[in-house]
Amino acid sequence: MTKPLPTGGPASGIDERHPPIKARRVSFDWSATPMHWIPGDPVATHIINSFHIVLPEGEKWFIQCVKDARPHIKDERLLEEIRGFIGQEMVHARSHQGVLDQILERNGIDVSRITGPAARGNADRPRQMEELKAKNPRAWRRRLRFELAAVASIEHYTAVLGQWIMDNERLDKAGVDPTMLDLLRWHGAEEVEHRSVVFDVYKAMGGGYATRVAAWLVSLFFLYWALIGGSLYLLRHDPTIKKRVTFPRVYRAYRRSVRLGHVPGIFKLLLGEAPVYLKPGHHPSQICSTPRALEYLLKSPAAQAGGYDPY
Numbered sequence: 649m650t651k652p653l654p655t656g657g658p659a660s661g662i663d664e665r666h667p668p669i670k671a672r673r674v675s676f677d678w679s680a681t682p683m684h685w686i687p688g689d690p691v692a693t694h695i696i697n698s699f700h701i702v703l704p705e706g707e708k709w710f711i712q713c714v715k716d717a718r719p720h721i722k723d724e725r726l727l728e729e730i731r732g733f734i735g736q737e738m739v740h741a742r743s744h745q746g747v748l749d750q751i752l753e754r755n756g757i758d759v760s761r762i763t764g765p766a767a768r769g770n771a772d773r774p775r776q777m778e779e780l781k782a783k784n785p786r787a788w789r790r791r792l793r794f795e796l797a798a799v800a801s802i803e804h805y806t807a808v809l810g811q812w813i814m815d816n817e818r819l820d821k822a823g824v825d826p827t828m829l830d831l832l833r834w835h836g837a838e839e840v841e842h843r844s845v846v847f848d849v850y851k852a853m854g855g856g857y858a859t860r861v862a863a864w865l866v867s868l869f870f871l872y873w874a875l876i877g878g879s880l881y882l883l884r885h886d887p888t889i890k891k892r893v894t895f896p897r898v899y900r901a902y903r904r905s906v907r908l909g910h911v912p913g914i915f916k917l918l919l920g921e922a923p924v925y926l927k928p929g930h931h932p933s934q935i936c937s938t939p940r941a942l943e944y945l946l947k948s949p950a951a952q953a954g955g956y957d958p959y
């Protein structure tokens with residue numbers, strides 16, 4: 649379960665509720681990254697790769713939801729934060745797409761069967777929302793609130809996972825590919841920076857507690873499905889894996905990866921966050937540490953090359 653972290657280091661006087669949010673124009677060179685970028689651990693590699701599958705289209709959907717709400721937001725500071733959020737998520741989506749195109753595809757794994765329908769869903773959504781808004785504005789607002797609540801739940805988990813990956817030194821000791829580790833930590837750090845934005849947009853759109861709980865439940869099932877289904881798909885399509893991929897075999901390997909600190913205990917982590925996220929007075933600024941995120945961003949090769957330092 650997440651706890652507020654001790655703050656300190658650079659920018660320790662930062663306002664956790666409203667840190668500056670701006671996109672860093674990062675890029676990554678994947679030419680030297682091996683298929684199993686956690687050495688000797690294809691299961692952990694593919695569990696994290698399943699995020700690479702869902703994030704490009706997932707983050708484009710986050711952006712669509714926030715853009716739909718934007719004309720209804722009056723608070724200038726939140727509008728500025730929305731601009732930063734959209735910029736960051738656009739770069740995230742593009743960067744994870746690079747992993748799909750340049751690592752998985754190069755190594756013979758085609759994920760278009762999963763990403764194709766998601767991309768079509770995103771392409772159709774603006775027209776669907778326009779039509780719904782014209783026909784039934786109340787139903788449009790209800791749908792948008794539900795989607796924003798679902799995105800806010802997922803953003804809780806991306807921030808928690810971001811904090812986990814920044815703090816997890818066992819990945820360095822395991823010899824994880826440094827470019828991949830930088831991508832994951834840079835993304836995780838920016839998730840911590842912008843963790844309050846969608847939650848605040850949801851609240852500004854009049855979102856209440858019941859919808860927050862219902863959308864969290866739907867998001868939880870989606871995350872379990874994406875992680876389990878995505879990992880099994882990747883392991884079954886990995887041409888270097890000769891053994892039959894069965895759920896019990898993968899589960900045993902996953903337990904070992906958790907013990908080694910290569911992946912978090914996903915089942916415990918997702919459910920263990922329920923008392924935090926579902927607390928009626930919860931606000932994302934109460935979890936994770938922006939100073940810690942900034943500390944990483946100041947040494948991230950990609951973020952430094954991207955040339956943005958808001959402090």
Ligand SMILES: [Fe+2]
Pocket residue numbers: 707736737740741806835839
């Ligand atoms: Fe992101």
Ligand SMILES: [Fe+2]
Pocket residue numbers: 737803806839842
């Ligand atoms: Fe995010």
